[in-house]
Amino acid sequence: MINFLANPARFMSATAWVAPAFGVLAALLFVIGVRDGLFHSPAEQFQGETVRIMYVHVPAAWWSLGVYTFMAGASFVSLVWRHAMADLAARAAAPIGATFAAICLITGSIWGAPTWGTWWEWDGRLTSMLILFLTYLGYLALVAAVDDEEKASRLAAILCLAGFVNIPIVHFSVEWWSTLHQPASVLRPGGSSIDASMRAPLFTMAGAYFSLFVALAIAHMRASVHRRRVEAARLRAAGAGP
Amino acid sequence: MSPILSVHALGIRRGGRLLFEQLSFEAGPGDFIEVRGANGAGKTSLLRAIAGFLRPSAGAVEFSAAAAGLHFLGHQNGVKGAVSARAHVDYWVGLFGGAASDALERVGLQAQAELPARVLSQGQARRLALARLLSAPRPLWLLDEPAAGLDANGRDLLAGLIDAHRREGGVVVAALHESIGSAPTQTLNLGAA
Amino acid sequence: MSPILSVHALGIRRGGRLLFEQLSFEAGPGDFIEVRGANGAGKTSLLRAIAGFLRPSAGAVEFSAAAAGLHFLGHQNGVKGAVSARAHVDYWVGLFGGAASDALERVGLQAQAELPARVLSQGQARRLALARLLSAPRPLWLLDEPAAGLDANGRDLLAGLIDAHRREGGVVVAALHESIGSAPTQTLNLGAA
Amino acid sequence: MKAIIATFWRDVALLWSGGGGALAPLGYFIGAVVLAPLAMGPDRTLLAAAGPPLAWVAAALAVLASLEKLFQADLEDGSLDQMLLSDTPLEALVFAKGAALWLVVGLPLAFAAGPAAIALQAPLERVPVIIVSLLLGLAAFIGAGLVGAAVAAGVKRGGVLIALLVLPFFAPPIIFGASVAAGQDIDAALALLAGCALFGCVLGPFAAAAALRLQAE
Amino acid sequence: MKAIIATFWRDVALLWSGGGGALAPLGYFIGAVVLAPLAMGPDRTLLAAAGPPLAWVAAALAVLASLEKLFQADLEDGSLDQMLLSDTPLEALVFAKGAALWLVVGLPLAFAAGPAAIALQAPLERVPVIIVSLLLGLAAFIGAGLVGAAVAAGVKRGGVLIALLVLPFFAPPIIFGASVAAGQDIDAALALLAGCALFGCVLGPFAAAAALRLQAE
Ligand code: HEM
Ligand SMILES: Nc1ncnc2c1ncn2[C@@H]1O[C@H](COP(=O)(O)OP(=O)(O)OP(=O)(O)O)[C@@H](O)[C@H]1O
Ligand SMILES: Nc1ncnc2c1ncn2[C@@H]1O[C@H](COP(=O)(O)OP(=O)(O)OP(=O)(O)O)[C@@H](O)[C@H]1O
Ligand SMILES: [Mg+2]
Ligand SMILES: [Mg+2]
Helix, strand or coil, X not given: CHHHHCCHHHHHHHHCXXXXXXXXXXXXXXXXXXXXXXXXXXXXXXXXXXXXXXXXXXXXHHHHHHHXXXXXXXXXXXXXXXXXXXXXXXXXXXXXXXXXXXXXXXXXXXXXXXXXXXXCCXXXXXXXXXXXXXXXXXXXXXXXXXXXXXXXHHHHHHHHHHHCCHHHHHHHHHHHCCCCCCCCCCCCCCCCCCCHHHHHHHHXXXXXXXXXXXXXXXXXXXXXXXXXXXXXXXXXXXXXXX | CCCCEEEEEEEEEECCEEEEEEEEEEECCXXXXXXXXXXXXXXXXXXXXXXXXXXCCEEEEEECCCCCCEEEECCCCCCCCCCEHHHHHHHHHHHHCCCCCCHHHHCCCHHHCCCEHHHCCHHHHHHHHHHHHHHCCXXXXXXXXXXXXXXXXXXXXXXXXXXXXXXXXXXXXXXXXXXXXXXXXEEEECCCC | CCCCEEEEEEEEEECCEEEEEEEEEEECCCCEEEEECCCCCCHHHHHHHHHCXXXXXXXXXXXXXXXXXXXXXXXXXXXXXXXXHHHHHHHHHHHHCCCCCXXXXXXXXXXXXXXXXXXXXXXXXXXXHHHHHHHCCCCEEEEECCCCCCCHHHHHHHHHHHHHHHHCCCEEEEECCCCCCCCCCEEEECCCC | CHHHHHHHHHHHHHHHHCCCCCHHHHHHHHHHHHHHHHXXXXXXXXXXXXXXXXXXXXXXXXXXXXXXXXXXXXXXXXXXXXXXXXXXXHHHHHHHHHHXXXXXXXXXXXXXXXXXXXHCCCCHHHHHHHHHHHHHHHHHHHHHHHXXXXXXXXXXXXXHXXXXXXXXXXXXXXXHHHXXXXXXXXXXXXXXXXXXXXXXXXXXXXXXXXXXXXXXC | CHHHHHHHHHHHHHHHHCCCCCHXXXXXXXXXXXXXXXXXXXXXXXXXXXXXXXXXXXXXXXXXXXXXXXXXXXXXXXXXXXXXXXXXXXXXXXXXXXXXXXXXXXXXXXXXXXXXXXXXXXXXXXXXXXXXHHHHHHHHHHXXXXXXXXXXXXXXXXXXXXXXXXXXXXXXXXXXHHHHHCCCCHHHHHHHHHHHHHHHXXXXXXXXXXXXXXXXX
């Protein structure tokens, strides 16, 4: 699979339909998820209506971790096998992951104000999440700063792998430190403890975020391949003369 | 013809050591002064003193009132890796008050105009620095080993630029290890005294 | 005689543009390969690929098992302004596993040995870089425009160093714009194909 | 005037392209603001008291970090020689470089201070005046920073030296800025900040240009 | 081994001569420690609580300031090429450079922290353990810093970028270090700091060397 897609030409022909298809899927799931989450699911017994932020916050949190993990995997492939498409994949994922992390931080703050009585607290979960966001920013800044694209990708891959230590810290922070943030209730060993009426829309929204990620990442990668082709043509044209 | 540049009894001292003293010469329109000397003789120091960067320990450098401004091409190209060749020329045009120019074409960099200077090869970067001389007309050119890194075609091009500048009444003072195509009106030998 | 260096069907691509391809040559003890080409032809890129800094887009570079190590003299001298010339040589001796050496004397820098490299003139700094080649014996020398900035005496000195290295069974690959004193065994013309 | 404008835009482009654009100083600022509470622990009242001033220290350090190469690169690659040869006085070109720095680094920093101040427990309604105060304070920092950067341009690992030279001059804006952030004497402090900024912007380029002339020797 | 030692001493000499020797990072450290109380005002109890952690932030920033040129200069002047041609693996040479940085910048910083901590109202008897914790913490900072410096070596105005890249990695040592400074869980925090230092010193050179190989292309 990886080997197959490593060739830009094959990647282009294989993915022509993927971005629009996942875009449509994402739109569908968002409609269903928002409808179920905002209107059909029950308010929570302690938090009341504010619990509905959950359907935005939790998938964003999950996928900000998931996207980083994906980037780390792509970075590994890129460093070990020098696959150009793995570079593109990691680079395409980064801004999306950063956005998810930002959404998680913002919605978490908004949610925290009524439930915890504060916008922000320097506890383990919140801090490690902020650090993840900063790592995303660092990755993006590095990619933007190094002007040779291939070199930028490889360097950023090294950074990405080094930053991966933070991912388990974010996930387990609620167990390692006593925090305000609640411990895992869905993604935990021994199964989910959340009520089914909330679980369904939550998973729908998670699916919507994922589809959106796939659609945007593939579209970004395809755009990069196109841009490279144009640039290569321009450089070939510059070949004449000293 | 009144001289554009006159140097009187110049002496330069670097790190306590006297490089040369009592150096005098004049240059009027069309003159090409060649500065020769072994490594470390003080060619670069002389040019930098004429440009006003370095304070000489004795003597004086004078310019005729009519002539305004000079161009200096040093060992360093004065080129920024992140900026394209074209943007360099635009900047120099602004800095030196020139007009829109075909400088890049004249030094043979039209194909590299949009590339960031970082990817230019040694000789291409030198050509870009030469383009600076063309970005605004200035009567006096101070060139420090201008041919460094240039290929045969580049050297011809350089000689052509110098000849054209002399024809227009300009003055060129160049530190060289080897003759370039243009015939000098005077050769200064540093360290030979 | 088995070759010390063999280059097979080498191709180099920079920024998406192919500089050259299918370049093959071999060099055995005493050989001097001259690399020629216009500015931007890819001389520097070829030397850096042989040194292993740059990954070629096709082909391979092989060294004979017996020969170990190479010296690279690039456009940059690899010299630190704050450190004295003598300290540079001592460092290189340590880095390349050489023995105490008279390198500075051989390149004519004995008078400048204790000066920080920052105050050296362009040609003096180039001589210091040449001293690196002498700090530890290595069979293959890759020289990128080694004569840049050298005066006539410096060029003779360079030719002498190359001849001595060849006599001892070494190989020299040098990118040049002009011939230097030593007669090449082969001349590669980049970009001429 | 053409030379000033050309220098300004060139520096904007250079600052933008090198080092990740406006993102990088911003990230540095955010990073420094994050480190402080990490070090101080989650004590809310402590943070509320120590936090807003810390935003100022962080802004000062972010400017410091971008000062190092301001003139050093020009000196090394020969661009400074060219600036000296322009008909426009060096003072004006230095001013243009400072203005570019303010635009590319200062402006985003000041606006990032809003969220940062909130994270450090500042009251919401004080955010606009904190931003204004930072805009002025950053101009003062840059004015002073120009001098340090010019003096240390010839030194290889100059960054630390610049910091040493410039930090004393950063003290007054920090004091007034912190008092704005803490909500004390806001009007007086803002006036004093504006004074510092004016002082820095006028005197900075002159002192810096004088130092640069010496560097070219 | 000879190559490692030669690299170590050369870097010690370079760090010492460039930028005012060990004095400059020290000055930066002291400057930052002085700015903080200026910004916070003269409240004694506030200082006592916020001060020692701030010494850590200042130390982190002082290391940051000396990271920028660590590899960038080598890349630009061609020295990196020579390091790659040595028979000794680049990882070992990078380690030697890190060790030199620790000796010239880290050691004086840690010992300067003593007086600084006292000035920031830390109890006298806690000074030795603060120094030890800083020695470990600075090793961890440098280990992480090597990676950031190597990855950003090709970038022109890299200082700010490096800061952004490594600040996240500075967070754990700062957290544990601050807890030592505040006198909480000293033994556990010291052990964790030692862990961070070991981690940084072992993995840092490998990641940095990988990045440097790419930079040479
Ligand atoms: C800025 C503040 C916040 C941040 C940075 C944040 C961050 C995160 C992260 C990273 C996760 C994913 C954890 C994992 O899967 O490993 C998460 C999950 C979650 N968060 Fe937050 N959060 C914040 C505020 C809140 C608030 C205020 C609440 C509700 C009172 C909340 C409720 C949840 C819930 C219910 C989950 C799902 C836990 C699970 O089952 O895995 N969060 N949050
Ligand atoms: N600050 C200084 N302290 C001591 N000596 C110095 C200093 N600056 C320059 N020198 C010396 O001054 C001499 C002249 O240097 P200059 O660069 O002018 O020579 P040059 O003729 O241009 O040589 P090249 O042909 O090598 O470029 C050199 O010997 C150099 O070592
Ligand atoms: N990253 C890059 N992107 C695009 N083009 C590049 C890149 N790096 C190098 N080049 C181009 O590769 C070509 C070869 O450069 P190289 O330095 O090898 O030439 P050279 O033969 O050494 O020239 P010179 O005689 O001027 O030193 C140049 O035309 C240069 O513009
Ligand atoms: Mg010279
Ligand atoms: Mg070349």
